[in-house]
Amino acid sequence: MSVESLECRVNNPKGIHCRVATRIAEIVSSHDSQVQIAGSEKSADCTSILDILSLALTRNSRVVFTADGRDAAVVLDALQSLLAKTEDP
Amino acid sequence: MSTNLHRPSSDPDQQILYGLVGSPGIVIGQVVVISRHPEQTQRHTLPNDQVAAELLRFQEAVARVENELIALRSQFSTDLAEALSILDSHLLMVRDTVILDGTLTLIKQKRINAEWALSRILAEIRDKFEHIRDPYIKDRFSDIQYVVSRIFNQLSGRQEDLLGALDEPVIVVSDDFSPEDTIRMPAKNILGFLTEKGGITSHTSIVARSLDLPAVVGLEKVTSRCVTGDTVILDGFSGRVYLSPTLDQQTQYLEYKRQHRVFSDELAGYIHRTSETVDGLQVRLSANIEVLEELKTVQKYGAEGIGLFRSEFDFFQYKDPPDEQQLYKHYSEVLVRLAPAPVTIRTLDVGGDKFASRLTGSDLHFECERNPALGLRSIRFSLKKPDLLKMQLRAMLRASVHGRLRILLPMISSFDELRKVRKMLSNIMEDLDAAGIAFEQNVEVGIMIEVPSAVVMADTLAAEADFFSIGTNDLIQYSLAIDRANEYVAHMYEPLHPAVLRLIKQTVDAGHNQGIEVAICGEMAGDVVTAPVLLGLGVDELSMRPSAIPHVKRLLRHSCSRQLQEIGRQVLKCADGVDVRNLLTRYLPTYYPEEFGNQCRNVTS
Structure with missing residues (x-):
């Protein structure tokens, strides 16, 4: 068991919109770890697309993912590469 | 207009x-x-x-x-x-x-x-x-x-x-x-x-x-x-x-609309014509489908068969995996609707990662694969999960009496995989015989050629396979080592790369030497720029989105086999994709003035 966190920046020009949020939720659901996403004020559970959307993370926002579980590093890797992209998943 | x-x-x-x-x-x-x-x-x-x-x-x-x-x-x-x-x-x-x-x-x-x-x-x-x-x-x-x-x-x-x-x-x-x-x-x-x-x-x-x-x-x-x-x-x-x-105003608009429809109507005029060149070379133009609902468009656009029926849908539609009876019913329906035209059903073609997360009832648990494109996917996955494959093959065999079935095995990269499936098929046939269930004894079993090793070994594989179907999307990815979804290298994904074209040619030759048909079922088949090249390389069948068929057919019917072969010969001499596209910019408007006369940009884009 490990808790790991990752700070990264939203590169998608439209921010974390529906498609990105959908992908985040899909990635997290296919792993064992519990993952939270935090913006500047609030944080949300990554399995909830509504929670993620309601953070209203626009381009260049800084976000922190915190993963807790045996595949924490793997899931964070996947999320990092997703957020690094400028194109929609 | x-x-x-x-x-x-x-x-x-x-x-x-x-x-x-x-x-x-x-x-x-x-x-x-x-x-x-x-x-x-x-x-x-x-x-x-x-x-x-x-x-x-x-x-x-x-x-x-x-x-x-x-x-x-x-x-x-x-x-x-x-x-x-x-x-x-x-x-x-x-x-x-x-x-x-x-x-x-x-x-x-x-x-x-x-x-x-x-x-x-x-x-x-x-x-x-x-x-x-x-x-x-x-x-x-x-x-x-x-x-x-x-x-x-x-x-x-x-x-x-x-x-x-x-x-x-x-x-x-x-x-x-x-x-x-x-x-x-x-x-x-x-x-x-x-x-x-x-x-x-x-x-x-x-x-x-x-x-x-x-x-x-x-x-x-x-x-x-x-x-x-x-x-x-x-x-x-x-x-x-x-x-x-x-x-x-309504009358004027109807006239306006009529002009816009001239082009699609002209294409529609090709739907019921045979797909052959002016000098009589026939090429089968068939359809790629995923769900039964598409059968109506298959018929609407005059497809001469199903070149690729992706069978994944049945496995992901519901929470539980399908049973043999359900598969049998669906396969039979396609075969009956298309008979006597051939229907090529591909066995399950999924990555293990996707499967484990989407198909409930799967007892396989995958560690996240570091490199899924090179991992446990497609036929490799099916062979790892033989019960699933057996069920699918059994459903196909039972359905085979309802039309002309061709079984297609995806992502074959070694002779051994083909042999294993053949063995499995003959066991199922024995079972069916014993149970007194009818099936087509001589059902055709073909393989997808989408891994470079399969191209290299195509002559050997052709001896055991009844047909080849080239999956260009994967063949391009594997031969050029380009992941099209990766933004850093996506621009290097070039279907007309001479390396890809030579691999296709090699496959066609190996197939023809053994007297088996070679089809293409990737996106290249339905693209009017790349289709003449594929025809020039000698493929026997192009399988595509149903709606693309009339356009490709019109092109084929304006072709002459000598010119196509000339294109085929010339592209193989090119040094890179740019060369190939330049060459097509010269050839296509000459051979197909109606199609490319004033839109060379289609080629160079």
Whole structure:
């Protein structure tokens, strides 16, 4: 068991919109770890697309993912590469 | 063409609405206005002993919506990536803990009815979204509202039947349409779409374009400016909508529309002709399909068979994996509909990662694969899970008596894999014999050529396979070592790379030396620029999206085999993809003046 966190920046020009949020939720659901996403004020559970959307993370926002579980590093890797992209998943 | 048209002059009394072009095309017809009234919910306090039942009622409603969405998803072809991704978001929303757990908790704590609890939750979400400034994210509230309204419908037992009973085709008018709406409305009864909301990337526009129906969106107050039964002109080229047009205007528009249809009608004229070159060389033009619903377009566009029936859908449609009987039923249906034309069914072609996460009932647990494209996918996965493959092959064999079946094995990279499946097939045949179940003894078994090692060994494989089908998408990825989804290298993904073309040629030669047919079923087959090259390399069959068939057929019918062979010879001498495209820029306009005469840019793009 490990808790790991990752700070990264939203590169998608439209921010974390529906498609990105959908992908985040899909990635997290296919792993064992519990993952939270935090913006500047609030944080949300990554399995909830509504929670993620309601953070209203626009381009260049800084976000922190915190993963807790045996595949924490793997899931964070996947999320990092997703957020690094400028194109929609 | 548009320059020939004299648009109706503006009459001061004339009512014209100006919107945005969502999808091009012109129609004149009657409108049906669909308006959605917000739900009126009432609060009831539940007796203690009814809370559990209410929780269950809500959960069942959600499950029904989920199943409905999954079923709707199945009706979209995978070409519609955009619409599919919207549906995927909706599926996630309906399962979202904010809605699900939130409502359940409210029902339990306050002992209130599900409708009221759900409306409270929706109000909470609305509050959150109202504070969002970013318009793109803020807009997503409409998706949430949509999903929630479906749950409401299920709770009230009211089935929303949009235009279900309609028999005259109409122009549908609404605030906005979701992809689910559009698929629930029988496409043959829709002439076009008008919406108040939306831009060219709105759901309505995306779906309208994919259905090839005109749409004008962003029309202010259109739902109140026209009434069901009104006749309007929808000009999906200029974004104008004429309310109560004069007969004169209608006539002019019909002429305008006629000109625009000349091209597609001309293509339609090829549907019932044989697919052969001017000098009589025949090439089979067949269809790639994924779901049974596509069979009507297969017939509409005159496909001469199914070159690729992707069989994954049956495995992902429902929560439980399919049983043999269900597969048998579906395979039989395709075979019967197409008989005597060949139907090529590919065995399950999925990555292990995808499978484990999507197919419940799978007892395989995959560690995240570091490199899934080179991992346990496709035939490798099937051989690792032989019961699943056996069931599928058995269903295919049983169905084989209903038409001409060809079994296609994906991603074969070694001789051993083909041998294993052959062995499995002969065991199943013995079982079927013993059980007295009929099947076609000489069913054809072919392999996909999509891994470079299979090309290198094609001569050996050809001795054991009954046909080859080249999957160009993967062959390009594996031979050029390019992941098309990777933005850093995507520009190097070049279907016309001479390396790819030589691999195709090598495969064709190896197949023909052993007297077996070689087909192509990747995207290249349905592209009018690359199709002549493939024909020049000597392939026997091109399998593509059904709607691409008439265009490729027209090209084929304007071809002469000597010229095609010349193209085939020349491209193999090129040094790179740029060379190939330059060469095509010279050849194609000469050989196909009608097709490429003044649009060489199609080649160089």
